[in-house]
Amino acid sequence: MTRNNLYISGQSLTAKPLTSVNKYPANANRLALVESLVASKDASVALCALSEHFPGEVVFSSSFGLEDQVITHLISRNNIPVKIFTIDTGRLFNETCNLWNRTREIYAVDINTYYPDLQSTEAITRDI
Numbered sequence: 111m112t113r114n115n116l117y118i119s120g121q122s123l124t125a126k127p128l129t130s131v132n133k134y135p136a137n138a139n140r141l142a143l144v145e146s147l148v149a150s151k152d153a154s155v156a157l158c159a160l161s162e163h164f165p166g167e168v169v170f171s172s173s174f175g176l177e178d179q180v181i182t183h184l185i186s187r188n189n190i191p192v193k194i195f196t197i198d199t200g201r202l203f204n205e206t207c208n209l210w211n212r213t214r215e216i217y218a219v220d221i222n223t224y225y226p227d228l229q230s231t232e233a234i235t236r237d238i
Contacts, residue, residue, distance in 0.1 A: 154184045161191045169193045172221065174209045186217035195222040199231070 147163055148156035161168045170185065170192050172178040185192045196210070214221060 153181070154188045154190065157181075157184060157190045157192060158188065165191070169195060172196050172213075174206055174213065179209075179213065182213060182217060182219065186219050193222060194219055195224060197224045197226065199226060200228070 143163070144160065147159040151159065157168070168191075170178075170181060172182060172194055173196065182194060184190070185194065202210075210221070213219070
């Protein structure tokens with residue numbers, strides 16, 4: 111059973127496992143670069159710096175919590191080219207769905223939606 115499949119717009123995406131930065135020096139160098147780009151900067155300036163240095167690669171995952179709404183606000187109000195995505199588990203509260211829709215309306219942002227594989231999700235929840 112595969113537990114790390116996500117779907118967006120009908121396409122299956124397989125999540126890659128996290129690996130240790132120490133095993134891969136190139137990743138450590140990239141991490142050091144990211145740290146230097148954001149050090150001692152406010153959030154909107156840091157997001158701008160990251161999106162300029164890594165065009166098309168900076169994405170933000172939102173679960174629509176308070177902190178996520180602040181970051182969404184910074185991204186949209188400053189026109190920072192950061193893609194926003196969320197995972198719709200099919201088990202979200204109505205309030206979350208309403209806030210999701212309201213966020214799209216207020217900020218006029220596209221929020222890419224990923225969906226877990228239904229059969230894998232059911233299998234996981236049965237095992238709990």
